[in-house]
Amino acid sequence: xxxxxxxxxxxxxxxxxxxxxTLAHGGGGRLTHSLVRDIFAKAFVNETxxxxxxxxxxxxxxxxxVDGYVVRPMFFPGGDIGSLAVNGTVNDLAMCGARPxxxxxxFIIEEGTGFEVLRRIAESMAGAARTAGTRIVAGDTKVVxxxxxxxxxxxxxxxxxxxxxxxxxxxxxxxxxxxxxxSDVGRHGMAVMSxxxxxxxxxxxxxxxxxxxxxxxxxxxxGVPIRCLRDLTRGGLAxxxxxxxxxxxxxxxxxxxxxxxxxxxxSACELLGFDPLYVANEGCFVAVVPGDQADKTVDTLRSVxxxxxxxxxxxxxxxxxxxxSLRTKLGTLRNMMMxxxxxxxxxx
Amino acid sequence: xxxxxxxxxxxxxxxxxxxxxTLAHGGGGRLTHSLVRDIFAKAFVNETxxxxxxxxxxxxxxxxxVDGYVVRPMFFPGGDIGSLAVNGTVNDLAMCGARPxxxxxxFIIEEGTGFEVLRRIAESMAGAARTAGTRIVAGDTKVVxxxxxxxxxxxxxxxxxxxxxxxxxxxxxxxxxxxxxxSDVGRHGMAVMSxxxxxxxxxxxxxxxxxxxxxxxxxxxxGVPIRCLRDLTRGGLAxxxxxxxxxxxxxxxxxxxxxxxxxxxxSACELLGFDPLYVANEGCFVAVVPGDQADKTVDTLRSVxxxxxxxxxxxxxxxxxxxxSLRTKLGTLRNMMMxxxxxxxxxx
Numbered sequence: 001x002x003x004x005x006x007x008x009x010x011x012x013x014x015x016x017x018x019x020x021x022t023l024a025h026g027g028g029g030r031l032t033h034s035l036v037r038d039i040f041a042k043a044f045v046n047e048t049x050x051x052x053x054x055x056x057x058x059x060x061x062x063x064x065x066v067d068g069y070v071v072r073p074m075f076f077p078g079g080d081i082g083s084l085a086v087n088g089t090v091n092d093l094a095m096c097g098a099r100p101x102x103x104x105x106x107f108i109i110e111e112g113t114g115f116e117v118l119r120r121i122a123e124s125m126a127g128a129a130r131t132a133g134t135r136i137v138a139g140d141t142k143v144v145x146x147x148x149x150x151x152x153x154x155x156x157x158x159x160x161x162x163x164x165x166x167x168x169x170x171x172x173x174x175x176x177x178x179x180x181x182x183s184d185v186g187r188h189g190m191a192v193m194s195x196x197x198x199x200x201x202x203x204x205x206x207x208x209x210x211x212x213x214x215x216x217x218x219x220x221x222x223g224v225p226i227r228c229l230r231d232l233t234r235g236g237l238a239x240x241x242x243x244x245x246x247x248x249x250x251x252x253x254x255x256x257x258x259x260x261x262x263x264x265x266x267s268a269c270e271l272l273g274f275d276p277l278y279v280a281n282e283g284c285f286v287a288v289v290p291g292d293q294a295d296k297t298v299d300t301l302r303s304v305x306x307x308x309x310x311x312x313x314x315x316x317x318x319x320x321x322x323x324x325s326l327r328t329k330l331g332t333l334r335n336m337m338m339x340x341x342x343x344x345x346x347x348x
Numbered sequence: 349x350x351x352x353x354x355x356x357x358x359x360x361x362x363x364x365x366x367x368x369x370t371l372a373h374g375g376g377g378r379l380t381h382s383l384v385r386d387i388f389a390k391a392f393v394n395e396t397x398x399x400x401x402x403x404x405x406x407x408x409x410x411x412x413x414v415d416g417y418v419v420r421p422m423f424f425p426g427g428d429i430g431s432l433a434v435n436g437t438v439n440d441l442a443m444c445g446a447r448p449x450x451x452x453x454x455f456i457i458e459e460g461t462g463f464e465v466l467r468r469i470a471e472s473m474a475g476a477a478r479t480a481g482t483r484i485v486a487g488d489t490k491v492v493x494x495x496x497x498x499x500x501x502x503x504x505x506x507x508x509x510x511x512x513x514x515x516x517x518x519x520x521x522x523x524x525x526x527x528x529x530x531s532d533v534g535r536h537g538m539a540v541m542s543x544x545x546x547x548x549x550x551x552x553x554x555x556x557x558x559x560x561x562x563x564x565x566x567x568x569x570x571g572v573p574i575r576c577l578r579d580l581t582r583g584g585l586a587x588x589x590x591x592x593x594x595x596x597x598x599x600x601x602x603x604x605x606x607x608x609x610x611x612x613x614x615s616a617c618e619l620l621g622f623d624p625l626y627v628a629n630e631g632c633f634v635a636v637v638p639g640d641q642a643d644k645t646v647d648t649l650r651s652v653x654x655x656x657x658x659x660x661x662x663x664x665x666x667x668x669x670x671x672x673s674l675r676t677k678l679g680t681l682r683n684m685m686m687x688x689x690x691x692x693x694x695x696x
Contacts (some may be wrong), residue, residue: 006535021538023693024688027690029582029583029587029686029687029691030686030687030688031688032582033686057596062410062452062507064485064486064505064507065486066451066452066454066487066488066503066505067454067488068452068454068455068456068488068489068490068503069490070456070490070492100663102412102416103493104412104413104417104505105414106414106416106503106505107456108414108416108418108456108501108503115592137412138412138414138417138505140414140415140503141416142416142418142501142694142696143693144373144418144498144694145498145693145694147495149494149496149497150492150497150499153456153490153492153501155414155416155454155456155488155503155505157414157452157454157486157505159410159412169437170410190350234380235377239377258364271478338377338378338381339377339378340372340377340378340379343377345371345491345493346490346492346493347396348490
């Protein structure tokens with residue numbers, strides 16, 4: 001070991017005034033520290049973002065979740081990959097009926113990514129976490145060579161606490177239950193698509209990306225005996241409801257005329273050839289509740305900011321287990337199938 | 349919506365006999381389901397890998413962590429990106445003194461990645477999780493276009509339960525404490541480097557990638573009043589100890605002659621110009637314990653499979669707060685500095 005330099009740090013002095021990520025930022029040394037300290041720790045106020053975090057939790061049921069985010073473009077009307085990464089994971093926890101206790105975030109960063117981009121993303125994440133009433137408590141950054149990534153990929157994980165006795169799960173769904181939709185569908189997918197394609201109606205389309213926990217918390221507080229919750233992300237309303245019907249081994253019938261779609265979303269879908277029922281949302285969920293709780297569920301949701309359009313859209317029956325049928329505006333019944341292909345790549 | 353196809357699934361029939369990932373596997377529809385079901389859920393035996401998972405936990409202190417894995421090559425002597433992703437996160441929890449309760453895994457997969465590669469990785473993860481006594485309970489897959497990724501990137505997160513009253517943290521370190529090293533250093537970095545460079549001594553170099561929880565659990569069970577734990581990953585032993593000294597605002601003095609380095613690692617380091625003290629490990633940690641507990645710590649660790657080489661390598665003093673000095677084999681004192689640059693890119 002006598003060949004070892006006395007001070008290995010001297011062999012690679014920290015570059016000055018560099019405003020983009022270099023491979024050296026992935027090395028675990030001083031540059032990695034400065035990246036974490038100057039950008040992520042600064043944005044995630046008062047939080048030491050380190051490898052592990054210990055949290056004192058008084059409840060007994062803990063929900064865990066993970067989601068990767070690769071959306072392109074990284075910034076789009078109404079949101080960005082950072083707010084998406086926070087809200088997406090908060091919403092996965094909310095769908096378990098869990099209060100989002102804390103999040104972790106792993107960043108895979110392409111060499112050459114501008115610090116300004118990272119800063120905007122980190123600040124957006126911090127803001128979204130504050131709004132959702134949660135905190136980012138652990139983080140990790142890895143850097144890959146140019147052409148081995150695409151700007152920034154984020155994987156967020158979270159844990160949350162279930163402060164109720166409900167078994168919120170497809171197995172709790174029963175024939176006779178009502179399906180309640182929290183808001184209009186298709187905004188996120190069409191906002192990202194329009195930003196990607198540079199379409200002129202872009203200004204009217206904004207993502208619906210937001211925390212769903214406020215809506216779920218209101219239902220729990222109101223004592224609604226929730227059977228199951230599902231956020232309507234990749235694959236949209238159709239895919240979410242099809243997954244529920246399959247898992248519950250029951251049929252779900254939807255009324256197309258009840259499903260709100262904003263005019264701008266409807267126009268964009270018609271222009272681009274998409275079905276809004278299959279377009280991704282990031283601030284939209286369905287709640288399955290006992291039939292006699294439908295009105296209470298709708299009223300409770302409508303009293304919460306952002307859920308004013310909540311509406312009953314369907315019913316659970318035991319007619320054709322695992323199937324979903326849509327009564328169209330023309331009155332015909334359409335069998336809804338899961339998409340096999342890629343409708344909107346890299347939408348989240 | 350009358351333009352909507354009656355069965356959107358029919359527009360993109362599932363390709364048959366395709367054995368690699370297509371962008372369509374990232375769409376959230378049928379192909380995504382088959383990817384998750386056939387590869388990941390199958391490997392993570394008996395576990396439904398879905399968006400959220402609820403766990404019943406009786407303890408009150410929960411540790412959380414996250415780490416991204418971008419190692420190249422993805423397969424190397426003694427391990428692969430999958431076992432690394434599991435053990436790395438298990439070890440982050442172990443360093444909090446937490447039993448690894450469960451893990452989540454997010455995959456960012458480049459279009460064109462072979463299913464066989466995914467299968468090997470998933471099986472390796474499942475095996476590593478079993479060995480470490482934990483489970484992978486939630487997962488997510490995203491697919492990015494060719495040239496926007498590099499095979500598979502994995503971000504694992506985990507939570508663990510602290511079943512003790514210790515405050516395992518740099519703030520607990522005191523002057524007079526002993527620094528115990530769990531095993532020889534430099535194996536992981538040199539195994540990956542040799543695989544990458546196709547070097548002939550590859551056969552003698554295997555990663556040390558493994559769970560550290562068994563060693564930590566033995567120390568807790570033996571009643572060792574652990575002050576702090578640190579695994580020695582990116583940046584190696586030197587970086588880990590420098591971080592501890594800085595966080596504790598105390599000096600740490602290491603004895604070079606006490607630090608075990610395998611002959612094959614030493615030779616590879618000399619050939620390639622690396623300092624083994626700065627080379628990444630994935631199955632190696634330091635424990636800081638009160639000085640009078642050093643022998644008990646070493647004896648306890650040596651009784652656990654894989655930690656037979658545990659040894660005291662240093663002492664904490666209050667001489668020069670935040671500094672680390674190495675007494676070299678020649679008897680001189682060398683000031684250890686954190687690397688600023690990238691010694692071994694994409695080592696984990």
